[in-house]
Amino acid sequence: MPAKIMSAFISLVFISLASSVQASPQILGLMATAAPLPLTCEDGICKAEITTVCLQEHRAAPMPGRAYKAGQGTKITMGILGSSGQVKNISVVQKVSISARRHYTSVGISLPEKILTQLGHKPSKGQAVISVGAMASAVPVPDAADKKPLSAFEIEKYTGPLRQVAKDVFGRDSINVQTTQHLNQVINRLPDSFASDKNQFEKSWAKITNNKARKLTPAVKRATSQIAETCRYEYSVGVYATMRSCLEQHHDVLASDTNKKVWQAMKPGG
Secondary structure: OOHHHHHHHHHHHHHHOOOOOOOOOOOEEEOOOOOOEEOEEEOOEEEEEEEEEEOOOOOOOOOOOOEEEEOOOOOEEEEEEOOOOOEEEEEOOOOOEEEEOOOOOEEEEEEEHHHHHHOOOOHHHOOOEEEEOOOOEEEEOOOOOOOOOOOHHHHHHHHOHHHHHHHHHHHHOHHHHHHHHHHHHHHOOOOOOOOOOHHHHHHHHHHHHOOHHHOOOHHHHHHHHHHHHHHHHHHHOOOOOOHHHHHHHHHHHHHHHHHHHHHHHHOOOO
16 A cells, blocks of 8 residues: 555544544534536435545544534535526525545535425436535534533634634645545546446546646646556556545545645644
């Protein structure tokens, strides 16, 4: 396993075990979407995966499936297509469910498909999309079993002034962030299962990479191209069962690298 991937894995495990008592997990910062993400609807639920960072190094990482809710200042917008085929943008921050996926590097955002229908979405016109704003955060839903719950002051601090610190870091760490966003665009277009996804990967990768509106810098193009080639090889020799799982691993390494810079910036003098 490459050194950076092993380092990121160890960091995730360490943070997951950081608390000796059951306590509320970390508040998470949602990385703004550079472009809308497709909502995939299956069995009556429409969902997308959003990149996140941990805003509280001292608290334990959430276990997959832990319920979260949108923090103050969070903007989540859904784009639906009506009968005319024109996109209609609607705030859904109060309608979505949020849950941890891979510890502190991603969350799933979902809502019932019937809500899209009620809002006027016509699937025949195209796929609905979702966007996340620049100061978005997610706060764990209180659990009676939490022996160390989040205080109101703590929530205000980490979704307010310290969330701004994370936003500033995202702006400075542009190559990592843009590469992470690129990977997440492709991840959201691949099956969330163990089904073979190589052909779908190639189609989605070409579509996202060749989208001239994205205007990737040469450095980001090199980084994304290298990851694609690595995943093609590792998939071909059986290191990963799916292309999505490989992309998720590289996505999480990049998100963890950015997260370390966020933690450093939050320290006195950072």
